[in-house]
Amino acid sequence: MDKILIQGNSVLNGIIPISGAKNATLPLMIASLLTHESLILENIPRLADVFVLQSILSNHGVDYHVMDNQTDGSNLTGRRVKFCAAKIVNTIAPYELVRKMRASFWVIGPLLARMGVATVSLPGGCAIGTRPIDLFVESLNALGAKIDIDSGYIVAKAPKGLQGSYYCFPKVSVGATHVMMMAASLANGETIIENAAREPEISDLAECLNKMGAKITGIGTSKLIIKGVSSLHGTTHTVLPDRIETGTFAACVAMTGGDIFLKNARSSLLKQVLDVLATSGTCIQEDSDGLRISRTDSIIQPILVKTGPFPGFPTDLQAQFMALATRADGVSHIKETIFENRFMHVQELTRLGANISVNGQTARVIGVNNLSGAPVMATDLRASMSLVIAGLGASGETEVHRVYHLDRGFELLEEKLSAIGANIRRVRTST
Structure with missing residues (x-):
């Protein structure tokens, strides 16, 4: 099992290309099940979750082919991958595959829409809190699906x-x-979805579906209107840049000081995050090709964070900004409103010397002058990145264990951080 070693207190300077968004890539890959033609996705990140989903889609008959690595003068850019579900060979998503990644449960929509039947394992628990499937069942019921639960599987049918x-x-x-x-893209007639999620990744999927021949309006709003079509065709689509990776690397330089350029980053995807960064004393400059993030002042100002659905502050950046707050000159407050168990990184941050108290869903962070490197253990994907950020701002060496969590959502993390001056490396442990 790998671990990451970090020698802290290096100032970060340079350029980081922002990868394609994991949270957009996964549903876009699943959308390949909706057509017998080829879907080519560009800017696909090299992530463990992407590779797992490739295997899951193969189980249903999706062929995939890595066409080439996109290049911009570095080796840190995404891939072009062709997915083709010319024939669905299996409408069952078994437990041994679905349990590896919750998002694989989403195949139920395209399989049901295209084949009229889908049998998908219940996804199981999640370390950061419960993620019930009742909304999936209710929304598919609204489209006329007949759904039963049998031996840990959702059995969905829509024969007509x-x-x-x-x-x-x-x-x-x-x-x-x-x-x-x-699912509604291939339904008969018009579907209206109210109180729809507005995350940029939702819009990215909708735009890709429209390229495939779907008729979706209201993109970017909480009301989506979908006029079903009889079939979808192939297309080429570029995955939008990862706003969570953007905010994460911005938090890194806010912690260490320095000046980095986040190539391809879009400020429109994380306005509230950039507002919080500005209050911390970090400078943000936007141009047509990305964002420049810098901090020359030695003092980090306290921050106030309250997570919420887009356009609010994303829960997937809460842990990273808590790490930043550990070195602030004063008291920061962080409130988590999305998941009920997403403060598991607090205990590990205190091992590095952080002063954090938790009351319900709110954390109070009293900034300290110094953090000290220590062995720490990642508990989930985003929490693991908070430990890396804390390690970058700590004295001495920090060992981050269970880094397989990092590999699920951050492409070439050590390479990108090393390229801007971080002293970070991965080593293989004997256990």
Whole structure:
């Protein structure tokens, strides 16, 4: 099992190309099930979750081919991958595959829409909190699907095809919005989705589906109108840049000081994040090709964070900004509103010398003058990155264990950080 070693207190300077968004890539890959023609996706990141989903889609008959690595003068850019589901050979998504990644449950929408049947394992628990599937079931029921639960599997049937309908989500759900939008694209008639998730990754999927022949309007709003079509065709689509990676690397330089350029980053994808960064004393400059993030002042100002659905502050950046707050000159407050168990990184940050107290869903972070390197253990994907950021700002060496969490969502992390001056390396442990 790998671990990452970090020698802290290096100032970061240079250029980082921002990868394609993981949270957009996964539903876009799943959308390949909706057509018998080829879907070519550009800017696909090299991530463990992407490779797992490739295997899962293969189980259903999707062929994939890496066409080439896109180049911009570096080796840190994404791939072009062709997906083709010319023939669906299996409508069952078994537990041994679905349990590896919750997003694989989303195949239920395209399989049901195209084949009229789907049998998908319940996805199981999640370390950062419960993620119930009731909204998936209710929204597909609204489209006329008949759904049963049998021996840990969702058995969904629509032998006469899905039917357009009206559905209002009782609470915002990114995953269920993805699934209903894909399913409704091939339904008979018009579907109206109210209280739809507005995340940029939802819009990216909708834009790709429209390129494939879908008829979706209201993109970027909480009301989506989808006029079903009889079939979709292939297309080529470029995955949008990863706003979570953008915010993460911005937090890195806010912690260490320095000046980095985040190539391809888009400020429109993370306005609230940039606003919080500005209050911390970090300088943000935008140009047509990305964002420049710099901090020359030795003092990090306290921050106030409250997570929420887009356009709010993303929960996937909460842990990283808590790490930044550990070195602030004063008291920061961070409130988590999305998941009920997403403060598991607090205990590990305190091992580095952080002063954090938690009351319910709110963390109070009293900044300290110094953090000290220590062995720490990642508990989930985003929490693991908070430990890397803390390690970059700590004295001495920090060992981050269970880095397989990092590999799920951050492409070539050590290479990118090393390229801008971080003293970071990965080593293989004997256990």
